[in-house]
Amino acid sequence: MLSLGPLAFLQPWLLAGLLALPVLWWLLRLLPPAPKRVDFPAIRLLFGLESPEKTPASAPWWLILLRLAAAALLILAVAGPVLNPERGLEGDGPLLLVIDDGFAAAPRWEARQQRLTALIEQAGRADRPVRILTTARRLDGTPPEVSDALPAARAEAAVRSLAPKPWPGDRLLALAALDRAAAEGAGLDGPASVIWAADGIDDAGAADLAERLDALGPLTLLQPAAEAAPVLAVPPRAGAAELAVTLRRAEASAARTVVLTARGPDGRPLARQAARFEAGAREIAPVLDIPRALRNDLALITVEAPARLPARLPARLPNREAAQGVGDETPSESAASAPETLTIGLGAGATALFDERWARRPVGIVSDAGRDVGLALLSEVYYLDRALAPVGELSRAPVEILIRAGQAAIFLPDSTPLDSNDRDRLVDWMNGGGVLVRFAGPRLAQAEDDDLTPVPLRRGGRQLSGALQWTEPARIGAVADDGPFAGLAPRPDAVVKRQVLAEPSLDLDEKTWMRLEDDTPLVTAEPRGDGWLVLIHTTANTDWSTLAISGLFVEMLQRLTELGAGVPTALPGAPDRPIGPVQTLDGFGRLGEPPVTARPIAADELADAVVGPEHPPGFYGTETARQAVNLAPQIADFETLDVAAGATTAGYAPADERPLDKWFYLAALLLVLIDGLVTLAMRGQMPGLRGGRPRARSANRAAGGAAAALLLGAALTSPAGPAAAQSDGGDQVIGAPMGSGAGGALAGDDFALRAANATTLAYVVTGDAAVDRVSRAGLSGLSAVLRRRTAVEAAEPIGVDVNEDELAFFPLLYWPVTDAQPSLHQGAVDRLNRYLANGGTILFDTRDAHLASGRLSAASEALQRLARGLDAPELTPVPPDHVLTKSFYLMQDFPGRWTGDVLWIEKPGAEVNDGVARILVGGADWSGAWAVDEAGRPLFPVTPGGDRQREMAYRFGVNLVMYALTGNYKADQVHIPAILERLGQ
């Protein structure tokens, strides 16, 4: 292989062919281009006419250059050019592959496999055996082992069957395996190529392993690309108010954006949001904003890396959230779907599992239906019930039942009395993490030494407004910044008329979460054990304040509820009962059936269970009561793998090896093609370059034909002077000079407008210029006659191409039949049939009545050919009482330029198109009789002749147009006397 920078040739010796180029140059200069061969009858006249000047015997220099370039490209292509050729494996001896297959190796696992496969193939080509060593414990929990020396095919299969494990790798184990293999003398002493496919994460044995591997042979370390670096997703504390997933990464040099996707238990995405690591940030905690109703469905949050980041995703970050490293979910559909399609899964470590502890937040209201008094709709329980309904599961029951069912928070209205047993239970429950929210009221205000309050209370409380007082009810004042109410805006509509007052004490200030305007506490709280005791110094109904009917009340209760820890669904059984896996994560972070090696965990050890082959991360318990075991919180150290010098570091992306030979071949072919075209053009054989001549010739022929027709007419009408006609007939131009709007040249709307703006006669463009000119002149003459004599304001006629143009505008189509006209294609036939079916009339004129009739002429054959496929009705000679004989003029025969021909018409009686014939066929060359020049003089003599014949021809035209326009109207007129007579009786 010959390398020239990034370009290399697989068969460099073939480049010697380039030396032949000068020879080719010489040959090309020497050989004249091949002449074109022309048969020529009059060659006798050419003999002895050889041109005196020497013709250019050789091709021009640029053509030779072109050919040389083509030849050079061909030679280069044959030599097998390759861009960015793959470097070979270093060293010889066996190839040792050390593969990290812990959870951190999951991103882009397929790319790693492909890379490793390619390396194994290389080793296979060099006939080198392959040994494989993984670093994570296997599925069955056994430590990794160095494989036997495998042939390439088996090694490839082994690598293909590898999958990342949902637990961390342990390089100490790998090291031990190496030691064991060396002890067994497994041939690891000799020189070997060592490739370590690392996951990029450091651990305790990494440095030692690297050293050990380096000793075995040249070490190549494959490190993942930045976009495939692993990320850890640590779920928030169970029951936390905000869903803030802590994301950790090892490599922090560059900014990085990841996409968080919240999914339901069925894998359905609930929300998606981008989060951004700023450069240098190792850990961020973006808050996933999920609607509360969806949050209870949350089963897992996966973190994915966008393979190619949509450019505007970070740009749309609002400032406040950008500081937190949280991206807003992009509202636009395309941007939202872009991360979906272009993400790299980051594996089990980047998957946070959520069970009911994060979702369920049961709330209880202490209520004793038997002892509650008063009106139901004014009771505190009712207000609490309404305010708490959106917060979570709500139950109203006595204390004992509530505690047994497990609650996140218990609300105790003043109206419900407590006995001492309940108090003890509540205190215990609070110590265990419960939140008790108590409301003041008349009962509490009068109570003696009630110790179930966060602060000591003064008896009796205070009344701020009443019949005997002049003070105003107090409004809500300040809110403690560190309490749960931080950020709540006071509402002016919430006023407190009465409250209980706290005894002043040193710690009163820090126990106060909310105050009135005059600084007296409204909400006080005290931690009790793991839980909270909260007192609201007024009632839960409107007796003492309007707080309960303000929106503030709902927000306050909601925040208080979130103080409490989530409550797992209670599972029956002993505390150390085994809990089996329900669904576990695989190394890619996909939930699935647990492997057979997964073991149950004792219920009380669930929180401390170490993730490993026996306990893969996932859900444990039962389908209905699941507990999540997460991998990420157990990873303490998450650092970048940094291996000492001596190892060659590379990425997983394969070398971008591109064979270029096909491009060279293509370029050579292109040049040869150009050369061929140029040569053709130089020899004058390009078909496109000689278009002018035949056209001119056909025009000549047409003019000649017209002249012959004219001469013929002259000869027939005036036998005395044919010689004179011959002398001046040669160059006479037939037909009126064409104006700008020659028929058929109009297109689209122009055509439609012109055709539809007035009654327009149309003729079919046959392609024979002389015939078309006559048709146009003929219809012009007829239109003039129509304008002069009838109410039909006929516009200038239009030529239509039946193959292309829309026919619906024309009541009548004049169709001169020539045998040169090409057959109709199917679309045109369909259009004509539609035209006929919708009321169109076509007059076919074979123009051959002057020739012997009764025999099929060429025009008749052409007519047969053209009309093939047309929906032609049965034809009959025009009967003497036909409407056509009386639609304007009374006439019985229909002469054109010729007479004596029969006009065929659709058999009357057909009930289509109002009885108007669809097709008329004749051969009298009517357009020839109608044709006039600009001055209105007839262009052609009529045969046998006379003004009467021409007049009758015009009359036929008028009758025909009237017939096409008015239909059977005249037929009805004929019966009017009979109708009148009948009416009279």
Place this chain on the structure above:
Amino acid sequence: MESIRARAESLGESLPGLLIEAERVAATVAQGIHGRRRVGMGETFWQYRPFEAHDAASSVDWRRSARSDALYVRETEWEAAQSVWLWADGSASMDYASDRRLPRKTDRARLLLLASAALLLRGGERVALMGVGERPAMGRAVLERLSDRLLGGAGAAPAAEGEAAGLPPSERLPRGAQALLFGDFLAPIEAVEERLGAFAAQQVRGAMIQIMDPAEEALPFTGRTRFLGMESEGDLTVGRAEALRARYVERLTAHRDALGAAARAAGWRLLVHHTDQPPEQALLTLYMALAHDSPHASGVGYG
């Protein structure tokens, strides 16, 4: 074959029957069926004229003369049919069309031959193909026989001598016969002159219709060209064909002038027809030439 005859017939039908103007009474002019609108031998009454001194007494029409004092001679209309020999060049050089849209020269020559034969037959003349050895005949069946011979049907004409050279066969025609020759007449002018001279010696008159392709007229080729002769004249390679054009046209004109001169000298007419022109035109010119054959019209005519 059917179609070319049909086309020839329909061409011919557009002209009235053609009566050859026979100037001289000759042995070839058989006693015919149609009057020649002039005094001569025949059965139909033509005119009475006053008796003149050289008239034989037996020619006096006594019945007419009895009605007046003068003597009258009864004259009849001359009824005669002319024999016309037809020939179309079938040599290889005629098998040529410079463009696919143009007919080959052979086709055009045969079409014109058949069309004029149809005209002549309708006019009552007798026609025969030259070089076949048949006697002139009349009637519609003759046309079919002609087309058979021409188009290679049953009983096609054997290749006559001189055919390869593109010259009419040196057949002995009856004195005073008419001949119509269709061909390109590109053979050396001496050969043509000699053949025409032979015809003139037999007092055979007629017309040559030179059928040319437009490419032969204009030499429209450019660039390096190898011209291939079609009658094994050899070939010629030229570097720039366009350089030859002017001199070629000059030479062609000279050739045609020489042809015209030879024709005039023999009392013939030369008509030139190009295949890109409609055949009707040529037929019309031919018609004019034959129907009104007058001495001043002999020479080159274009159609």
